[in-house]
Amino acid sequence: MSEFELIDIIRTHCAIARDDVRLGIGDDAAILTVPANHQLVVSTDTLVSGVHFPETTQAADIGWKSLAVNLSDLAAMGATPAWATLALTLPVPDRRWVEAFSDGFASLAREFKLALVGGDTTQGPLSITVTVHGFVPNDAALLRSGARVGDFVFVTGTLGDAAGGLRLMAEDGQRDDSMKELVQRLNRPTPRVAQGLVLRGRARSCIDVSDGLLADLGHICAASGVGCEVDVDALPTSSALNAGFGREERRSLQLGGGDDYELCFTASEEIAAELLGDLARSGCGATRVGRVVERSGVRVIDAAGDAVVVSSRGWEHFA
C-alpha cells in the first residue's frame, strides 16, 4: 500500500463537511475560517505506543483515544471543537490497521462534527500526534489561573477508573464485566466537551485530569497562586472501581492515576448548586471534592478532616 492509498483510507473514513473548511486534505495546507468575534483555541498531544497505551491496544481504540485526549484539552478551555490534523507514524502500511484506526478516530470526530483537515503519514515506530482546533467567544475561555480562595473544587464523572483498568490489564487475569468497564474507560475516554461549555463564564478555573488529580489540581493552584484541600472520601467512585480494589489502592488510583480525562474546576459557593444541576442535565454530573485555600499546595484529608499520606502524586514523563 502506498502513502497516497493510506491517506485516501483515512480521508474517506473521516470525511465530514463543514462550511468553515475552505480547503481540507489534499493541498500543501488547509484553509479555514474562524467565526467573527471568536478566538481560536489550539492544543497538541502525542500518543506513543508502549508509553501512552499498551502495545496490545486495538487500532480502533488508539484512533479514538488519540482524538479524545486532545478534545479533552479543548473541553478544559470551554471551547467548541472544529478541526484536527493527524500525524500518523506507522512501522508498516497495514491496510486493516489503518481502517480500524480511522474508524475509531472518525466515530468520535462525528460526535462533535469535527473535520479532519490535514496531516502527515510517515514510516517509523508507532506514534500519533493530533492537533485540535476549536473556538471560544472572545475572552471567554476557561483558564487554570482564575481560582480564588473560598472556591469549591469539583470533578466531573468518576476518578481512578482508567488507572484501575491499566492495572487490571497488567495483571492479565480473568475479567468480569466491571473490570471490562474500567478497561473501556482507559481505552475510550469521553472528552467532557459539553460540560466545558456549561462551565464557560461560570467556573473560575478548569483543567482536565490527564496526569492525575493531585498533579492537575496542583497546576490550577500554581497558576492561580492558591492552595487547596481535597477530601479523599468525597472523590466520585465507580462501582466497578470499588469492586476491584481495596481502600488504599483505590485512593492511590483516584489521587495519582492519570488518563481519566474528567474536568477538575473551581467555582464560587454561590453558584455551585445551579452549576451542578446544569452539569447533571448535560449528561455527566460533577461532585464537590474540596475547597480552595490560601496556603499553597494540595493537601489531602479524609472525611474526619485528618491528613492523608499520599503515595503517588501523578504521572510525569522523564520523572
Add this chain to the structure above:
Amino acid sequence: MSEFELIDIIRTHCAIARDDVRLGIGDDAAILTVPANHQLVVSTDTLVSGVHFPETTQAADIGWKSLAVNLSDLAAMGATPAWATLALTLPVPDRRWVEAFSDGFASLAREFKLALVGGDTTQGPLSITVTVHGFVPNDAALLRSGARVGDFVFVTGTLGDAAGGLRLMAEDGQRDDSMKELVQRLNRPTPRVAQGLVLRGRARSCIDVSDGLLADLGHICAASGVGCEVDVDALPTSSALNAGFGREERRSLQLGGGDDYELCFTASEEIAAELLGDLARSGCGATRVGRVVERSGVRVIDAAGDAVVVSSRGWEHFA
C-alpha cells in the same frame, strides 16, 4: 531532568511576543486571534529520525529543519506565518540536546516572528511533529489546482542540492567547501515564505518541492487537470552540485530528489517577466523550467526537445 524543566528550556529559547497570542504555552491550550478578513492556513509535518534525517544529524539542524519543512508548506500557499505547536518525542531527556534543538528551531522562528504557542513532550523513539499556522487574505491562497494550459512552469532557487548533500553524507568521504554547501542545504533548508507572498494573486498554481520536482509537479498537474513538459537542461543548478556530480546523476537528483523546499509554480506568459523581476528582488530568484500542456502527466525533455528517460520519480513513503 523532568518533563516540566524540558518544557521550560523550549519555552525560554522560543519566546517571541505577538499581540495575537492571548495565551501561549502553559494552559490546556493556546488562545489565538486570527485577523479580520483573513483565513487560517494550517499544515502538519513529522520528521522521524533515520527516515527524514540521518541519525547523525545535529540537534540544532533537526530543530531548524522540523520548522522549515512546515513553513515551506505555508510558503506554497502564499501564507504569512504566525504560530506553531511542537510535539517532541525523545528517547532520553538530554538537556544539551534539547537546548541545541531549541536554538535551531528558534533561530528560524525569529526570522518570521513566529511564536511557539504549545506542544507536547513525550518519551519514545526520536520524532518531531510541528503544526504551523499562518494567514492569507480571504480567498487569496495559492492552490495546486489553478494551472492552465499555456502557463509557464517555474522553480525558485536551485534544485537537487539537498539530495546531492544526502548522497555525499552516505558516502562519508573527504568534503570540500562545495560539498559542505550541499549538506547545509539538506540540513538547513530556507522556506521560501517571502517568495510565496510575491506570488500571491499572481501565480496560478504553486507547490513546494519536498518529494522531488517530478512528483510535486505531478500533484499540480493532477489537481489542475493538465500536464506539463519540463526541460531538464533548464533546471537551475548550483555550482556545488555541478562540481560534485556528472550529468546523469545530477539530472536524477534534480528531477527525483526531495528535500529542496523550493517553490514550483505556474504563471501566465504575460506576467512572467515582471514576476521574475520581483522574485529576484525578494532575495531568491526563479527560473522558467517548462510549460503547461493539455496532455496529462509530466514529460521530461532536453534542450534539443528530445524525450529524456527518468530513473527516479520522487520520494514516497511506504512505496
